[in-house]
Amino acid sequence: MTTILLIEDDPIMGESLLQRFELEGLQVTWCRRLSEAREALDTLPSAVVSDVRLPDGLATEWFVALPATVRALPWFFLTGYGSVNDAVAAVRAGAREYLTKPFDIExxxxxxRTAANLSVAHDDEALLGVSVAMRRVEAILHKVAVQKVSVLLTGESGVGKEVAAQLIHSLDxxxxxxxxxxxxxxxxxxxxxxxxxxGYEKGAFSGAVRTHKGYLERAHNGTLFLDEVGELPASMQAKLLRALQEKCFFRIGAERTTQSDFRILAATNRDLYADMNAGTFREDxxxxxxVIKIELPPLRERPEDIRWLTEKLLAQIVVEQGRPLAMSEPFLRDLMRREWRGNVRELRSFLEETVVLSDGGLLDLPDGHASSSQQAAEASEGGIVSLQRVVEKVERSHIQKALQHCDGSVGKTADVLGISRKTLWEKMKKLAIQS
Structure with missing residues (x-):
């Protein structure tokens, strides 16, 4: 049974979340104050969903001071416009992530569910992705790692073939x-x-001033990973095959063979079957x-991994940049709509560029910025957009200004705009506005 600790003082929001969680079959403990939540944490729930600003303090500051075993739980902070910096600090301290209000309940x-399932999984944590496709790939890698068999990893450029090879090596x-x-x-x-x-012996040819160990010798008792193996010329293919079959070879200029025992892993983004038919790659x-052939699917076919990878990559970039960074939900949703033809490599490059050009600690879509899918739609319409889209753009801008004027308070903003709080929530959700 997945158990949720909900920490929310707003009776409308709390009741809404409670009812939805219970409809999903989740067991919920609802606390309205941090003092109540302290005792509830002793049961170690499957996940914690908490507002940031509560009557008896900031949940993010409270979170940072909690024991490491409690902070290791999946924590999700719900934050308004005025508490983004607090949420960013919590993410740096170990929180799973924060969601800006209004957020997507689905x-x-x-x-x-993903966090709860991963926390009870036998392999503890996903290493390649959380999608069904990548979990299957990872399960196969675990199996082949304990058997000394050759593995060919296929897939598009940037899809993570070397990462998969390193995983096999680490598990062997x-x-x-x-x-x-x-x-x-x-x-x-x-x-x-x-x-x-x-490799070669000293004096084997002009410039060979010392003995040099080649890749095959350096991989003794380890793993030799041949990336882009389909690019090897025919002459080298024949020599490599002989070395793999006999597990020995001659250094250039040597009179005796050198033995080396290693696992061979290879990767390619080429169609080697077509190359064999064309006579450019040896069948043998x-x-x-x-011996084992594993294909890694492209990122566009597993969009659920985009969010997971983005969080992983951003955590690495945060360490490299030395400053706190987090992402808004609209920014993440825009990432998930992109095709990423360059796969994980392109995603990381995009994030690095975005971080460098960002001004604050939050990666977000600029005001009035259309998502990639919206831009494509507008381009197909010759730059003429529907009247509804124009109205939505003006409405979004006006609500954002009102929220800023009211310090992110939804209730005050609704009063200023002359609409009900429920109507404002619905508009904010529809227009992807963070409070």
């Missing part, structure tokens, strides 16, 4: 003494391939490399 329920109990040696086959000049792969080498 998204929140999905996050809670026999590879603990050896290194993970990654080779980009497309980046080595053809004239240097044999020297780089097999293919079947030596592809």
């Amino acid at each position: 998204s929140l329920i999905f996050k809670i 109990p026999k590879a603990v003494k050896g290194a993970f040696v990654a080779v980009n086959c497309a980046a080595i000049p053809e004239t240097m391939l044999e020297a780089e792969f097999f 080498l293919f079947y030596r490399l592809a």
Whole structure:
């Protein structure tokens, strides 16, 4: 049973969340003050959903002072316009994330279920993604890691093939003494391939001033990862196949063979079946490399991983940049609508650029900025948009200004605008306005 600790002093919001959670089959404990929540935390609920500003203090400040075991629970903060900085600080201290009001309840329920399921999973935490497709891939990687078999990883550029290879290596109990040696086959000049792969003796050729160990030798008792293996020329394919079959090779200029025992992993974004039919890739080498063949799906086919990856990548960027950063729900939703043809590599590049150009601690869509899908729609209409869209743009801008004037208070803003609080909530949700 998934149990939720709800900390919310607003009776309307609290009752609404309570009813929705219970309809979803979640068991809820509702507290209106931090003093009540302290005792409820002793039961270690599956997740905590908390407002930031409560009658007896800021929940974010309270959270930071809690024991690490309690902060390790999935915490979701619900924040208004005036408490974003507090929420950002909580995320830095270990909270799962914060959602700006009004938020998507469906998204929140999905996050809670995902967090609860991952917390009881045997492998503790998703390493490649939370989507069904990537969880299946990860399960296969766990199986092949304990067997010394060759694995061919396929998929588009930037999809995470090297990360998957590193995971296999880290899970292999026999590879603990050896290194993970990654080779980009497309980046080595053809004239240097044999020297780089097999190594050479001192004096073997002009410029060989010392003995050099090649990739195969350096991977002894570890893993040799051949990225872009489809780029190897035919001559090198034959030499590599012989070395893999006999588990020994000659350094250039050597009189004796060198033995090396390692696991071979390979990756490509090419269609090697087509290359074999065209005669540019050896069939015997293919079947030596592809004892197990695993395809990693592109990011656009698993949108649920976009949010998960974005959070992971942003956490890394925060450490690199040395300043607190968080994202708004509209910003995240816009990311999830994009196609990401460059996959995870493109996503990280976009986030790094956005962080560098951001002024504050919150990544958000600029005021009046249309999402990528909206821009595409407007472009298809020749720059002429519907009257409804113009009205929505003006309405959004006016409500945002009113919220700022009222310090983010929804009740005061509703009074100023001359509408009910319920009507304002509905408009804010429809227009994706954060309070």
